[in-house]
Amino acid sequence: MKTVFMTGVTGYIGGSVAVRLLQAGYDVRGLARNEKDFPALKALGIQPVAGTLNDEAIIAAEAAAADAVINTASADNPYVVATILEALAGSGKKFIHTSGSSIAGDKARGGYAATEAFTFIPKNPRLEKAARVAIDRAVLAGGGHYIVICPTMIYGNGLGIKKDSVQVPLLTEAARELGHGVYIGEGENRWSNVHIEDLANLYLLALEQAPSGSFYYxxxxxxxxxxxxxxxxxxxxxxxxxxxxxxxxxxxxxxxEGAQFGLGSNSIVSAVAARSLGWLPVHNNLLSTIFHSEHD
Structure with missing residues (x-):
């Protein structure tokens, strides 16, 4: 049975991916900061590894010992990524790094910008996203079997210990407070979206089949x-x-960050590469999922 070491297993994406890998027969070891989360992780079948993103020695040792590594803890932490790349150098092991589609953001302040959907890393990202893009490019150029997955606006109930995503809950909390739905400016800016279960399936597919150097929205x-x-x-x-x-x-x-890119920008991308790999998402119901989430 293959072992995957993961960061971010107490989070929304990481927890969901970990559960999907467990369902597929993998052993999952997950970095976890708070011991209070250990019982819940163990109940799911995840073996907690005590440590933080600052514990380079722990991350390096776990990466070296595992059959594959998945980083879902931070899209913007170059130290974690550098540690993993150094630990895996020359091993041929797979490493999947998680980015985020705000790299395609335009800081539109709620306006709609009619642009062609991005299929790869933007060549000229905004300055605010240049550091994240640099990490993505470094992973793809790292010389090993390395892959980047770039989620969009995620929705649906998480499969791990964290059930809620980020953007929709932020808007829901504001709406509860104000007594109406809210948007920024004209509210015409658009975000591509994906269901958490479909996203978790993409990680599993990429782990098993993606060629080195692949980038998937x-x-x-x-x-x-x-x-x-x-x-x-x-x-x-x-x-x-x-x-x-x-x-x-x-x-x-x-x-x-939350205002300008998380909720005020356009992030319009295409998963043509993921679909070419054989990814078959089944959920396309963000609006109805939002409605039914408060009525179930």
């Missing part, structure tokens, strides 16, 4: 933030009522 749908705000409003019993907030209000509420 994960998407199976696209919606404007105004549409999402409307679905959230309906789910909370506000009858679909929505209203705009300014980018300044959004920054105050969600911080610069």
């Amino acid at each position: 994960a998407e199976n749908g696209i919606h404007s933030l105004k549409e999402i705000a409307g679905a959230i409003s309906k789910s909370l019993g506000f009858g679909g009522k929505t209203a705009s907030i300014t980018i300044e209000e959004a920054i105050h509420r969600w911080g610069m």
Whole structure:
């Protein structure tokens, strides 16, 4: 039985991927910071490894001992990635790094920008995303069997100990407080999206079949933030009522990153490469999932 070492197993993506790997017969060892999470991880079948992202020796040793490594802890931590790449150098082992499709973000402040969907890493990303792009490129050029998966707006109940994603819950929390769905500016900006179960399946497929140097966006749908705000409003019993907030209000509420890129930009990408690998996502129902999540 093959062993996969993972970072981020207490998170939404990592926990879901870990459970999917366990279902497929893999052993999963997962870096975990808080001992209070160990019983829940063990209950799922994940073997916790005590440590943090700053524990280079632990990460290096686990990476060297495992049959494959998956990083889902941070798309923006070059130290973790460098440690893993150094530990795996010359081994031929697979390493999957997790990016995020805000690398294709445009800082549109809620406006819609009609652009062709990105199929690969942007050649000229915005300065705010240059560091993340540099990490992605370093992984692909690392000289081993290395792969990058780049999720879009993720939705659905997580399979691990963390059940909630990021963007939709942030908007839901704001809507509850304000009594209506919210979006930034015109709300016409659009995000590609993917269901967490489909995303977890892509990790498994990539682990088993992806060639070295592969880069995969994960998407199976696209919606404007105004549409999402409307679905959230309906789910909370506000009858679909929505209203705009300014980018300044959004920054105050969600911080610069969350406002400008997480919720205010366009992130329009294509999973043509993942589909060419044989990925067959089955969920394409973000809006109805939002509605039913508050009514089940």
